[in-house]
Amino acid sequence: MAEGFLSIDFGGTRTRVGWYSPTLELITRDESPSHTEQPIESVIDRIIQLARKVVPAYTVPDAIGICAPGPQAYTGYIRHANTLPEWDNVPLAQRISAAFGDAPTFMENDANLAALAEYQFGAAKGCDPALYLTVSTGIGGGAVIGGQLFTGWRGLAIEPGHIKFPTADGQVYSLEALASGTGIGRLAREKLAATDTPSRLRLLQTVDGKAVGESAAQGDRLALEVVSEAGRWLGLGLVAMVHLFNPQVIVIGGSVVNLGELILNPARQTLAELLIDPLFNYDKLIQVAALGDDVCLTGAAIHARNKSFAGG
Amino acid sequence: MAEGFLSIDFGGTRTRVGWYSPTLELITRDESPSHTEQPIESVIDRIIQLARKVVPAYTVPDAIGICAPGPQAYTGYIRHANTLPEWDNVPLAQRISAAFGDAPTFMENDANLAALAEYQFGAAKGCDPALYLTVSTGIGGGAVIGGQLFTGWRGLAIEPGHIKFPTADGQVYSLEALASGTGIGRLAREKLAATDTPSRLRLLQTVDGKAVGESAAQGDRLALEVVSEAGRWLGLGLVAMVHLFNPQVIVIGGSVVNLGELILNPARQTLAELLIDPLFNYDKLIQVAALGDDVCLTGAAIHARNKSFAGG
Structure with missing residues (x-):
């Protein structure tokens, strides 16, 4: 059952979301300010609301890719991110997965996902x-x-x-x-x-x-x-x-x-x-x-595809 | 038909040869001075003679691994090696393969093979x-x-x-x-x-x-x-x-x-x-x-095994 991939680029300033076809074509995208100065829970809720705008109704994504700051983002937790000093072990991947039918969710940092995007579609x-x-x-x-x-x-x-x-x-x-x-x-x-x-x-x-x-x-x-x-x-x-x-x-x-x-x-x-x-x-x-401003959004979609194909 | 692997470590000073079981146990080894000051053809002939001493009679190796100096040793050619200034595009892998029933032969440099050996059997x-x-x-x-x-x-x-x-x-x-x-x-x-x-x-x-x-x-x-x-x-x-x-x-x-x-x-x-x-x-x-002095010999045997398993 190939539905598509949800991609989320959660940056210090802006959050971008995209819905990608199983072959990684961008179907819909949206973005809004991240407002990370607000309480953690409301920041996460706003990410989820923004993502709901691009995921088709009654659809569970095949996988979700998230671009997030901080070391070891692959754990799905945000911690020690320079841009988010108050986020101490926040299980962002788990929270987003739960909001989208427990879809398998893979998080990585921005430079890694940009590398993946440039390799798949860009200068590499x-x-x-x-x-x-x-x-x-x-x-x-x-x-x-x-x-x-x-x-x-x-x-x-x-x-x-x-x-x-x-x-x-x-x-x-x-x-x-x-x-x-x-x-x-x-x-x-x-x-x-x-x-x-x-x-x-x-x-x-x-x-x-x-x-x-x-x-x-x-x-x-x-x-x-x-x-x-x-x-x-x-x-x-x-x-x-x-x-x-x-x-x-x-x-x-x-x-x-x-x-x-x-x-x-x-x-x-x-x-x-x-x-x-x-x-x-x-x-x-x-x-x-x-690739331009959507490089990490693209990378997160590729990462979701790669990781779910790998049997994640 | 699992026979075994021939490994050759051709160094600037000494040449080491080993016959390894399909599971990479060392069966027989030998070594002698490389005498690289002598003509290229006689150096190669002596490597082959030394190797014949460890390969069982009537046996074609499953694969041959060679440790050799110089950049891009993987090509099977020796060139630009500091220790062998007169060896200009010498097809060492091909010469040795031909002497042992055209067995698939894989050459690499010493540090790469040492890495492989330490990873398989040593400190890594x-x-x-x-x-x-x-x-x-x-x-x-x-x-x-x-x-x-x-x-x-x-x-x-x-x-x-x-x-x-x-x-x-x-x-x-x-x-x-x-x-x-x-x-x-x-x-x-x-x-x-x-x-x-x-x-x-x-x-x-x-x-x-x-x-x-x-x-x-x-x-x-x-x-x-x-x-x-x-x-x-x-x-x-x-x-x-x-x-x-x-x-x-x-x-x-x-x-x-x-x-x-x-x-x-x-x-x-x-x-x-x-x-x-x-x-x-x-x-x-x-x-x-x-691992000691045989680290590159061991590495070349592992390399022969890995490469032939990969369908080389």
Whole structure:
């Protein structure tokens, strides 16, 4: 009895829901603000109400896929999520399953599901192993190996943001602190304090990653230097990932990718310089993410399909 | 018709051969020097003669596994191997297969096969994902994911020796240059040149990794500092691997492991300090290799079995 799959992307800001055909065509979608500042129970109730709008009447989904924040989302529980500090072991998957006829329900985190979506329908299509990297306020990642989502022993794999590098000041920084939007903002503030280089950033009250990106796009020299430095750090992270996974593709998504070649070019150059064997590299190794805001919604639908086929 | 598996470990110094039962018990083994300084054809002929000594009369092996140096050994060709500079696209697997009734023959490199052997019979038994790291003159590695040898897109995966780190002198070094025996020798020579610290190493003509290890074991302060520094770099490499693979175990083999806790303790400490989530770590994460000199011979036998079962 093939009905379809319910997909839910529960994000810190917005919740997206979709009803997918058994062959993963999107039939209906909807979205609304998550309002996570409200009590946990009313947030969950609103997710369920939103999902009811897309599930056909009298229908039990074949499976439900949920994208949710926090480590070990695969357990179905939300805990230790930066964006949901008060959610302490909340059994979100169980609550949603119960609301939809106890349909089998599979939860995962955003970067893992984005990896799955880019592999199935996006910039990593037909590539295996496929790595996915999201670079925005933080750096997350996911991987598909042998056609399967790779999550490691305890579901924690592919945290490229936490590769650590020593820097010239004798400290050790995570890649996230060196190449994310947050890192770009910090690097810029440090450079502004340490040098006299003129920069339009000096006129701004808040120097964050967004401001640096805008200034770089307008040709501001200091901002360009910072973005280029972040790109080289990103490249150093990619060097580690390529030597370890020998991926066919690394898809890079997240807001920082909007900087385009300003950040990607130094990253690619670092890769080309530091890879031990040219066989690792080729002109299609680094790709920009192809899917848009629904990437995690799509990924959660694929995950529901894959997991229920696997006999879940 | 289950006969058994022929395994060949063709190393730069010695060649080992083994005949294994269908259930991978070692029936007979033999070994002899590889004499790779001799002409290629006579080296291959001697491998075949040695192998004939262990294969029962009138028997075609069910499959043959070969451990051989160089990248992309899985192709069955030896090329670009540091230890065999004159071997340019030599079809070793084909030559050996032809000598043993065209038995299906599967070649791989040493670190990959060692990973497989430690996973099946050694320190990584029952652990998945399992990473293997060999730290001697260089640093190599292998991984088992989902019960399968993981080799990446072009068979180049798990080259942890080529993770790159910037150092305080503004250079970028590979992990291999910082934590292998070769790296330990270099770090010591640099420290001897840059400081006045007394050390028995100053009495030696050749300060290599072995000399540093021996001096460290005898309590020489400078040697101990160097080994500890190498251990911290090794730890930084492990931090990258753990955040990316979330392995259940990382088995460390190779001669540098003979330094024991002198190098492993700083590596473990670095891990404990820098892992983002304590769930990544646990007291059995880092293990010393359990199998001895026959580890690659064993691995090649397992590989022959796995690949022929897979319908090769």
